[in-house]
Amino acid sequence: MRQSRVTLRAFVLILLCIEFWDEFVGGVREAVWPLIRDDLGLTYFQIGLLMSLPGIVSSVVEPVLGILGDVWKRRVLILGGGVVFALSLLLTGVSYHVAVLLLSFALFNPASGAFVSLSQATLMDVAPDRREQNMARWTLAGSLGVVAGPLLVGAAMALHLGWRTLFLGSAVLTVGLLTLSWRAPFPNGGGELSLSDFKVGVGEALRALRRGAVLRWLILLAFSDLMLDVLLGYLALYMVDVGQVSVAQAATAVAVWSGVGLLGDVLLIPLLERVSGLRYLRVSAVLELGLFTGFLLTPSFPLKLVLLALLGFFNSGWYSILKAQSYASLPEGSGVAMAVDNLFGLVGALIPWGLGLAAESWGLQTAMWLLLAGPLALLIGLPSKNFTQRRKDAN
Secondary structure (H helix, E strand, O other): OHHHHHHHHHHHHHHHHHHHHHHHHHHHHHHOHHHHHHHHOOOHHHHHHHHHHHHHHHHHHHHHHHHHHHHOOHHHHHHHHHHHHHHHHHHHHOOOOHHHHHHHHHHHHHHHHHHHHHHHHHHHHHOHHHHHHHHHHHHHHHHHHHHHHHHHHHHHHHOOOOHHHHHHHHHHHHHHHHHHHOOOOOOOOOOOOOHHHHHHHHHHHHHHOOOHHHHHHHHHHHHHHHHOHHHHHHHHHHHHHOOOOOHHHHHHHHHHHHHHHHHHHHHHHHHOOOOOHHHHHHHHHHHHHHHHHHHHHOOOHHHHHHHHHHHHHHOOOHHHHHHHHHHHOOOOOHHHHHHHHHHHHHHHHOHHHHHHHHHHHHOHHHHHHHHHHHHHHHHHHOOOHHHHHHHHHHO
């Protein structure tokens, strides 16, 4: 029994390392956007396209991967995704034209879906009764990666290393993580792929999309991302173009936002043992509205850093709580949950592109006000206290 617990802990640690690495690479990419933009001469429209099109590709490919993860060889999908993950980073490092960079990003997202999202689905299967707590641990691992990425960018700039070196080095290190993951006991599904099983999975995903409870959490996840990945994606550009600071200072802003968010993720794990996740979301959404408004209005760089730190602290848990609720609303299977999330994610994937179009037309300062729709959507769409109590009584 003790040996099995040790093995389980080691397996969970590998899953968390995969999430850490995915967010580490993402943190590097978000911090070096000003360098990529200047090197390739990108417009806001092209940047928005680079952020959105890979998500659109994922919305088409990842639902298939999610269903296959339930009915076929999940292990093959996860490790194969890791291989493409490494190749996409290599391609990013050698991109000298926007079309090549777009191809590398388009490969990265579905590769991350197979390598990372199916690992997340596997973590949700390990202990279904502790999904919120395990999602909090997953988010904590990702937050560590988001913090480490910009810090590495700062160190690389001090050593006069270019952004391409960071991506090429990340490709090599991904191979090391794949080697570590090779012996992990990923589930292998049913072995031979059955067309009938796949059709059943597709049918379950389509039926799930017609359920109001499922749509609620998918919509809230999409809007919450405005104050999470969408803000992170544009943060360095905003600090350089609107805040008129250096690239190194912009990387510092990204590190502050993600670093204090890491502290919030650490504190969230014990908090969820005592406080309802939905109650926490309501309070934090109100705080985020005020803090982000102040962030956009103040011209002071030090004050912006303080407000960014508070923003990063109080949006901790948004993803993990909402994602856990999404999994709980889909008992058909974790792979089906992943498929439904990505089918609906086509809407969310267009948001960064839309923000880029708005920035091209009205300026980035004006476009950033649109991100306030994130906390507003949570305040409007979260279930009432009476609804939550009725669900507990029903269970």
